[in-house]
Amino acid sequence: MLEFINFYLVPGLVLGCIYTLGAIGVSLLFGILRFAHFAHGDMMTLGAYLALLVIGLTGWPAIAAIPAAMLGTAVVALVIDRVSYRPFRSSPTIIIVIASFGIALMVRSAIQFTWGLEIESYRTGIHRPMVFFDSLRISGNHIQIVLTTIVLVGAVHYLLSRTKIGKAMRAMSDDPDLARITGIATERVITWTWIIGAGLAAAAGVFVGMDTQVNTFMGWNLLLPVFAAAILGGIGRPYGAIAGGMVIGIAEELSTYPWIGTAPLLSPGYKTGVAFGIMVILLIWRPSGLFRGRVF
Amino acid sequence: MRLLEATEMTGGYGEMDILDSVDMGVDSGEIVSIIGPNGAGKSTAMKAIFGIVRLRKGQVSFAGEDITNAATETQVRRGMAYVPQERNIFPNLSVHENLEMGAFIREDGVAEALEHVYELFPPLREKMRQPAGELSGGQRQMVAIGRALMVEPKLLMLDEPTAGLSPLFMAEIFERIIAVNATGVGILMVEQNARQALEISHRGYVLSTGRNRFADSGANLLANEEVTKSFLGG
Amino acid sequence: MEQMMFGIMMYLVALLTIGGIYAVIALGLNMHWGVSGLFNAGIAGFFAIGAYTSAILTTPTSIKHLGGFDLPVWLGMLASMIAAGIVAYAVGRICLRLRSDYLAIATIGIAEIFRLVLKNESWMTNGTRGIANVPKPFEDLGTPWSQLAFLAVVIVIVAAVYVVVERALNAPWGRVMRAIRENDDAAEAAGKDVVRFRLEAFVFGAMFMGLGGAMTAHSFKFIGPEATEPLLTTFLVWVMLIIGGSGNNRGAILGAIIVWAIWSMTQILTGFLPPDLAVRAATLRVFLVGLLLQVVLQRFSRGLIPEKSPTAAAATISQKVTPAP
Known part of the structure; x- marks a missing residue:
């Protein structure tokens, strides 16, 4: 039982946090700009590397580097939106999807050019996990990740439900044409959507680095589970993305638990396929997601 | 004029x-x-x-x-304010939030305008916390007109x-x-x-x-x- | 001097060979995106199926992987098309009724799943070490005749695929397909089974992607999981089609050869750099191709050879059913 919690449930929760933060951004961007942002995974990578830079310069712990990584990634996202996505605001959305596909590779190659292709890690040495009740072992990093996620999700909730710009984001997600007629400053809403989406992606990227290590392909590998989480939650519904992220994260980890006999239920090599499996089942059974997102 | x-x-x-x-x-x-x-x-x-x-x-x-x-x-x-025939409310926003969005461009206080709209359309005051999408057709129309009136x-x-x-x-x-x-x-x-x-x-x-x-x-x-x-x- | 000329000629032959293989895949993508408006972001998946199918069927028996079955190359290529087509049918049945962004996500997912299978199921694919000893047609002829002969095979295949897709597009089938792309509601209202037509186009295009995979395996006499990396297949082919002119088959071929030439020649340039720098410069190549895509999308969105009268075919159907707004 304790082994189950220590090695499967807690890592699943941590992975769920990472997916959640990515999926909220994908979901918000989809709701407001109406396109699947294929460069979102590489925004996560960028955040992770910006944190690496800050840690290298200051020697701070990774968690302290998160605000700087979020800010830097948000600025990059805004520049990309201005240069690459904004010219296509009135084009068929699929053109922006193609553009974002290209942006994903450009961001990745820029990171590879700057930092090289080596695997990096935030700290060296072995960290002793904290031990509760003699045998419940949880690493400090994991506690930090979960707590920071709760704070960030709380902040997003406050923004969406209490602030004018947050409500305008929901309004635009409901009906962009009506938002324009109403006089909502749609470009300002889009700007804030990028700041929040990219910021959360960066935080998720740093979490990956805290949990394991940082490499230039991490974003690509995260993209699929993040999309799966966003679809599961009902795309365009940031609150659903939280549930979607948690379900996918935990399901991925639990899929390798020896539920039957002693062998893992699923070979760990296929762990990343779990998200996709869930997504396919969902696309067949209920494409609007568990919480009734947009129907296509 | x-x-x-x-x-x-x-x-x-x-x-x-x-x-x-x-x-x-x-x-x-x-x-x-x-x-x-x-x-x-x-x-x-x-x-x-x-x-x-x-x-x-x-x-x-x-x-x-x-x-x-x-x-x-x-x-x-x-x-100028315009109320389209269809899709003229934000269905997932509450009635109150719909009205607030109507006043998006206003930087000054909107309490007075809100009060004015609620006086014109008393049923909206009762349903102010409900998602506008759950309202009846006539009440939705009130939300839509009220939203437009928020900019005075x-x-x-x-x-x-x-x-x-x-x-x-x-x-x-x-x-x-x-x-x-x-x-x-x-x-x-x-x-x-x-x-x-x-x-x-x-x-x-x-x-x-x-x-x-x-x-x-x-x-x-x-x-x-x-x-x-x-x-x-x- | 003569040696240098010979070297350049051999380089051009290699360039055209790979460019031609890419042209086959780009023609497949044109069937998906250019003609039918289907966003397939998992080209690598169909490519991999084709490559491995043909490799397993045509290699001599080996303990390292499934088979081989030592079958003739042409049979391997045919099988690669059938295998890719079957998978496309299954994928299409699930995904084609969804919005195009969803199709993109789903196809990426399928491509990734196939890569996982290739890496993990060593009994079948020899895992990350890949399948070696894939036969190459005319490899016994010796330099330069074997390379020239293989190039001829590639050219014949490109020409054959070109003729097939051109005929399909100019047939009633192609006109309906374009009409569906322009306005699927109108086409549906006109009594066309939109999902069935899309599924046909999806299977059709995927078969050429599989064929391109098989040709790659035979060309390099080897196939491993790296060759199915999304960057080299999916992304490059997309750039090729958009630069060449989406919707136009000749554009797809031209785009494939030009982009491959750029990609390959920049590799030579980075080859002159010291090894440490070369790795970094290689990443810049990706950046440049991405930049090229952005510029083309924004400035020349119809590509080098634009599609001929893109809406003419659609108009015949949509005019009948769409009322004035």
């Missing part, structure tokens, strides 16, 4: 012209109705005034300022405000429109329920196949035999 003056509006969607040299105007504090058969270009004319449909020819001025083909965002700042516009443009409503609700909406007008707001509306609309209108325009047919006071149009025969169903 002429609040809105549109002359020789010609234009439509893409290559195809829907409007053929349409003239239209609203004075301050007036209720003006646009009536006519389906496909006459009534909604298109209103959208062209608001800048959603591009004009190839002609001119639109508001309070003396040329606003032909101006960006829709700036129209709201000038004091000089001209309120309504595209078929009573479409799909029961006669009871229809009467209530017309009554509210009169009440809004009583506060000095000019009103331009497109209506299928032409007779009722003309009854409360100072003036009316009859359009057909994208052209002006008649323009007169509401009472005169109702008295005009040709209008009643061809456009009011006898």
Whole structure:
């Protein structure tokens, strides 16, 4: 039982946090700009590397580097939106999807050019996990990740439900044409959507680095589970993305638990396929997601 | 004073012209109705005034300022508010949030405007925390009009405000429109329920196949035999 | 001097060979995106299926992987098309009724799943070490005749695929397909089974992607999981089609050869750099191709050879059903 919690449930929760933060951004961007942002995974990578830079310069712990990584990634996202996505605001959305596909590779190659292709890690040495009740072992990093996620999700909730710009984001997600007629400053809403989406992606990227290590392909590998989480939650519904992220994260980890006999239920090599499996089942059974997102 | 003056509006969607040299105007504090058969270009004319449909020819001025083909965002700042026929509320936002969004461009306090809207539409106060999408058709229409009033516009443009409503609700909406007008707001509306609309209108325009047919006071149009025969169903 | 000329000629032959293989895949993508408006972001998946199918069927028996079955190369290529087509049918049945962004996500997912299978199922694919000893047609002829002969094979295949897709597009089938792309509601209202037509186009295009995979395996006499990396297949082919002119088959071929030439020649340039720098400069190549895509999308969105009268075919159907707005 304790082994189950220590090695499967807690890592699943941590992975769920990472997916959640990515999926909220994908979901918000989809709701407001109406396109699947294929460069979102590489925004996560960028955040992770910006944190690496800050840690290298200051020697701070990774968690302290998160605000700087979020800010830097948000600025990059805004520049990309201005240069690459904004010219296509009135084009068929699929053109922006193609553009974002290209942006994903450009961001990745820029990171590879700057930092090289080596695997990096935030700290060296072995960290002793904290031990509760003699045998419940949880690493400090994991506690930090979960707590920071709760704070960030709380902040997003406050923004969406209490602030004018947050409500305008929901309004635009409901009906962009009506938002324009109403006089909502749609470009300002889009700007804030990028700041929040990219910021959360960066935080998720740093979490990956805290949990394991940082490499230039991490974003690509995260993209699929993040999309799966966003679809599961009902795309365009940031609150659903939280549930979607948690379900996918935990399901991925639990899929390798020896539920039957002693062998893992699923070979760990296929762990990343779990998200996709869930997504396919969902696309067949209920494409609007568990919480009734947009129907296509 | 002429609040809105549109002359020789010609234009439509893409290559195809829907409007053929349409003239239209609203004075301050007036209720003006646009009536006519389906496909006459009534909604298109209103959208062209608001800048959603591009004009190839002609001119639109508001309070003396040329606003032909101006960006829709700036129209709201000038004091025009537009309520589309369909999809005119944010269904996942609460009633209160819908009204708040109506006042997005305002930086000053909106408490007074909110209070004003709730006084005009008492049912909305009771449902202020409910998602607007859960409301009945008539109440949604109230949310839509209330949302438009939040900017305290000089001209309120309504595209078929009573479409799909029961006669009871229809009467209530017309009554509210009169009440809004009583506060000095000019009103331009497109209506299928032409007779009722003309009854409360100072003036009316009859359009057909994208052209002006008649323009007169509401009472005169109702008295005009040709209008009643061809456009009011006898 | 003569040696240098010979070297350049051999380089051009290699360039055209790979460019031609890419042209086959780009023609497949044109069937998906250019003609039918289907966003397939998992080209790598169909490519991999084709490559491995043909490799397993044509290699001599080996303990390292499934088979081989020592079958002739042409049979391997045919099988690669059938295998890719079957998978496309299954994928299409699930995804084609969804919005195009969803199709993109789903196809990426399928491509990734196939990569996982290739890496993990060593009994079948020899895992990350890949399948070696894939036969190459005419490899016994010796330099330069074997390379020239293989190039001829590639050219014949490109020409054959070109003729097939051109005929399909100019047939009633192609006109309906374009009409569906322009306005699927109108086509549906006109009584066309939109989902069935899309599924046909999806299977059709995927078969050429599989064929391109098989040709790659035979060309390099080897196939491993790296060759199915999304960057080299999916992304490059997309850039090729958009630069060449989406919707136009000749554009797809031209785009494939030009982009491959750029990609390959920049590799030579980075080859002159010291090894440490070369790795970094290689990443810049990706950046440049991405930049090229952005510029083309924004400035020349119709590509080098634009599609002929893109809406003419659609108009015949949509005019009948769409009322004036």
